[in-house]
Amino acid sequence: MKMRKVVSVIGAGNVGEHVASLLALRGLVDVRMFDIPRKDGEKVIEPVKGKALDIRQMLAAIDIDAKVEGYTVSPEGNGYEALEGSDIIVITAGFPRRPGMSREDLLEKNLSILSVICEKIKQYAKEAIIIVVTNPVDLMTYAVYKMLGFSKRKVMGMAGVLDSARFKTFISQEVKVSPKDIHAYVIGGHGDEMVPLISISNVGGIPLKDMLPKEKLSELIKRTQFGGGEIVDLMGTSAYYAPAASIVEMVEAIVTDNKRILPCSVYLEGEEGKYYEAEDVCVGVPVKLGNCGVEEIINIPMLPEEREMWRRSVSSVRKNLKVVEEMLHARSVL
Ligand SMILES: NC(=O)c1ccc[n+]([C@@H]2O[C@H](COP(=O)([O-])OP(=O)(O)OC[C@H]3O[C@@H](n4cnc5c(N)ncnc54)[C@H](O)[C@@H]3O)[C@@H](O)[C@H]2O)c1
Numbered sequence: 105m106k107m108r109k110v111v112s113v114i115g116a117g118n119v120g121e122h123v124a125s126l127l128a129l130r131g132l133v134d135v136r137m138f139d140i141p142r143k144d145g146e147k148v149i150e151p152v153k154g155k156a157l158d159i160r161q162m163l164a165a166i167d168i169d170a171k172v173e174g175y176t177v178s179p180e181g182n183g184y185e186a187l188e189g190s191d192i193i194v195i196t197a198g199f200p201r202r203p204g205m206s207r208e209d210l211l212e213k214n215l216s217i218l219s220v221i222c223e224k225i226k227q228y229a230k231e232a233i234i235i236v237v238t239n240p241v242d243l244m245t246y247a248v249y250k251m252l253g254f255s256k257r258k259v260m261g262m263a264g265v266l267d268s269a270r271f272k273t274f275i276s277q278e279v280k281v282s283p284k285d286i287h288a289y290v291i292g293g294h295g296d297e298m299v300p301l302i303s304i305s306n307v308g309g310i311p312l313k314d315m316l317p318k319e320k321l322s323e324l325i326k327r328t329q330f331g332g333g334e335i336v337d338l339m340g341t342s343a344y345y346a347p348a349a350s351i352v353e354m355v356e357a358i359v360t361d362n363k364r365i366l367p368c369s370v371y372l373e374g375e376e377g378k379y380y381e382a383e384d385v386c387v388g389v390p391v392k393l394g395n396c397g398v399e400e401i402i403n404i405p406m407l408p409e410e411r412e413m414w415r416r417s418v419s420s421v422r423k424n425l426k427v428v429e430e431m432l433h434a435r436s437v438l
């Protein structure tokens with residue numbers, strides 16, 4: 105009997121718990137959630153077990169059949185045995201930013217969390233495909249790729265799907281057309297210099313640039329670039345509904361081998377590195393996803409002004425790569 109794929113979610117906080125419940129609701133995969141315990145006054149509680157139980161009871165209420173388990177782990181890496189057999193591992197562990205912070209402010213503390221997690225993935229799940237979510241995501245994807253030593257086709261960061269969803273939302277509000285009929289791509293680093301590609305965006309096949317004046321287009325670009333911060337300022341923490349749905353799109357593409365082309369942060373070198381002028385760095389580009397992970401990197405055409413934006417975006421990711429490399433050296437990964 106064909107076993108259902110297993111998706112492990114490490115970090116069952118705002119994003120991770122919504123990934124787990126969305127995946128369970130689709131009934132496509134079995135889900136294992138991992139998180140650390142929490143102190144509630146003098147008591148030590150295990151929220152991840154409660155969330156898994158609650159999701160199972162939600163499924164029972166609506167007659168959906170999927171296995172969801174919660175495992176309490178320690179910050180030192182104990183308790184990860186159930187990672188064994190994971191087909192996909194989503195890493196959502198770590199701190200989110202608060203108002204006034206940049207994603208890069210999270211770098212040091214989140215990298216130390218992910219270095220322990222990577223040790224456990226290497227120990228228990230060498231075959232898994234890895235989706236990195238923890239911020240700053242391009243740098244974390246680079247660090248996870250280097251720490252794991254897995255094929256570059258099996259390590260990817262989620263951000264472009266989320267940024268493109270935001271871009272589509274803003275376009276949809278502007279032109280009063282369903283997002284279903286809007287094709288919009290955001291590539292580059294997941295930061296203020298990300299690159300919404302106006303040249304290939306369209307509304308029902310009509311080029312976006314023919315539908316809106318230049319000023320409006322640059323307004324949409326700006327709002328997309330600061331979309332994460334807009335929500336952090338409104339909520340006091342970072343977004344989780346749209347991120348979780350974006351992660352699930354990537355998981356579904358891999359699990360169903362549906363050959364979706366989605367913007368993901370991946371390690372660039374060789375031919376793709378040359379085309380994108382980005383060697384030895386992880387940054388968002390359109391990739392074809394299948395059951396083995398990244399099947400192909402798509403060399404997307406860019407107008408000269410977009411290529412300029414792209415170069416700025418890659419260098420904004422690269423400027424913090426040095427800190428990551430120093431931390432990896434300190435852990436004798438590099
Ligand atoms: N790539 C993206 O587009 C994107 C989108 C949203 C959030 N994020 C990032 O995802 C991360 C999680 O965001 P969130 O809103 O879910 O935060 P959150 O604080 O709600 O959840 C983080 C979870 O990680 C857990 N955790 C902390 N240390 C751990 C450890 N050592 N081992 C296992 N689990 C541990 C915490 O207990 C918590 O449950 C943040 O870094 C955030 O910036 C990225």
Ligand SMILES: O=C(O)C[C@H](O)C(=O)O
Binds near residue numbers: 332347
């Ligand atoms: O903005 C954040 O810190 C979270 C995430 O990167 C987002 O874009 O929502």
